[in-house]
Amino acid sequence: xxxxxxxxxxxxxxxxxxxxxxxxxxxxxxxxxxxxxxxxxxxxxxxxxxxxxxxxxxxxxxxxxxxxxxxxxxxxxxxxxxxxxxxxxxxxxxxxxxxxxxxxxxxxxxxxxxxxxxxxxxxxxxxxxxxxxxxxxxxxxxxxxxxxxxxxxxxxxxxxxxxxxxxxxxxxxxxxxxxxxxxxxxxxxxxxxxxxxxxxxxxxxxxxxxxxxxxxxxxxxxxxxxxxxxxxxxxxxxxxxxxxxxxxxxxxxxxxxxxxxxxxxxxxxxxxxxxxxxxxxxxxxxxxxxxxxxxxxxxxxxxxxxxxxxxxxxxxxxxxxxxxxx
Numbered sequence: 001x002x003x004x005x006x007x008x009x010x011x012x013x014x015x016x017x018x019x020x021x022x023x024x025x026x027x028x029x030x031x032x033x034x035x036x037x038x039x040x041x042x043x044x045x046x047x048x049x050x051x052x053x054x055x056x057x058x059x060x061x062x063x064x065x066x067x068x069x070x071x072x073x074x075x076x077x078x079x080x081x082x083x084x085x086x087x088x089x090x091x092x093x094x095x096x097x098x099x100x101x102x103x104x105x106x107x108x109x110x111x112x113x114x115x116x117x118x119x120x121x122x123x124x125x126x127x128x129x130x131x132x133x134x135x136x137x138x139x140x141x142x143x144x145x146x147x148x149x150x151x152x153x154x155x156x157x158x159x160x161x162x163x164x165x166x167x168x169x170x171x172x173x174x175x176x177x178x179x180x181x182x183x184x185x186x187x188x189x190x191x192x193x194x195x196x197x198x199x200x201x202x203x204x205x206x207x208x209x210x211x212x213x214x215x216x217x218x219x220x221x222x223x224x225x226x227x228x229x230x231x232x233x234x235x236x237x238x239x240x241x242x243x244x245x246x247x248x249x250x251x252x253x254x255x256x257x258x259x260x261x262x263x264x265x266x267x268x269x270x271x272x273x274x275x276x277x278x279x280x281x282x283x284x285x286x287x288x289x290x291x292x293x294x295x296x297x298x299x300x301x302x303x304x305x306x307x308x309x310x311x312x313x314x315x316x317x318x319x320x321x322x323x324x325x326x
Contacts, residue, residue, distance in 0.1 A: 001047035006198025007171030016050030018278035023062035027221035040069035042282040054082035067113035084124035097127035099138040122152035126325035140168035158191040177201035180311040204275035212258035236313030243307045263291035
């Protein structure tokens, strides 16, 4: 797999791996812990070098899983994790990006990840109670101490990105971006291009919708976050079927899968975009990696753009939107 550069000097595989779903948000995991370690270890074997986790996934056990899985190949991968939540009794009860909290989380993440450095440390959500300059400065201190390699932001607005970058260069911004979630095009991508910051889209396959395996009748297990997602309400799934139908048609034309077409569309947007699809199966990692060989024409991308403009349903609930810096 070819590589892409995030920021000024962080080179990673063009497709990364999001480990979140191994611990939560998509219902009961059908595999064992050993199964998930095997899947994680297959990622670098297939050329994937960016592995994404966070303290809040689980909480905590996702970092432990990634740490154990990546320990044998630690120097061959870039591990990204995140701070920014106030976690009490295993629940997110608010935001907390105070400098002392950032340091506590970083030290705890280092232990769970079994490493002496965090390659890319993101603020998971912008905390309006803490000036972003203080956040950037604290991460800058951790970088100077050798405990962190690079600074990142997640779901941050253009103005926040500018303010943070002025204190400590931001290497990457992570937000949801896909054919059916185009929010970053409303200002974020332009700022990143101007400042030379990389972009890491999470949920690049529309939480599974863009793989062509979801329709209006799909049932989700208890604990699956899609049960409460407005965009996954039955009527919205039906309304958005036309987009997936066209993605599936293009997939047949390219001898590819719908998921590969969705990833190829993302890769074509900018040379510094690195999607991080997640999965619990090695064969899906191989499929995602192969998306780098799918080339969509300008006309094909325009057709998809037009269909994506009519996507129905909010991606977050009102409570979830409250955590997003807009």
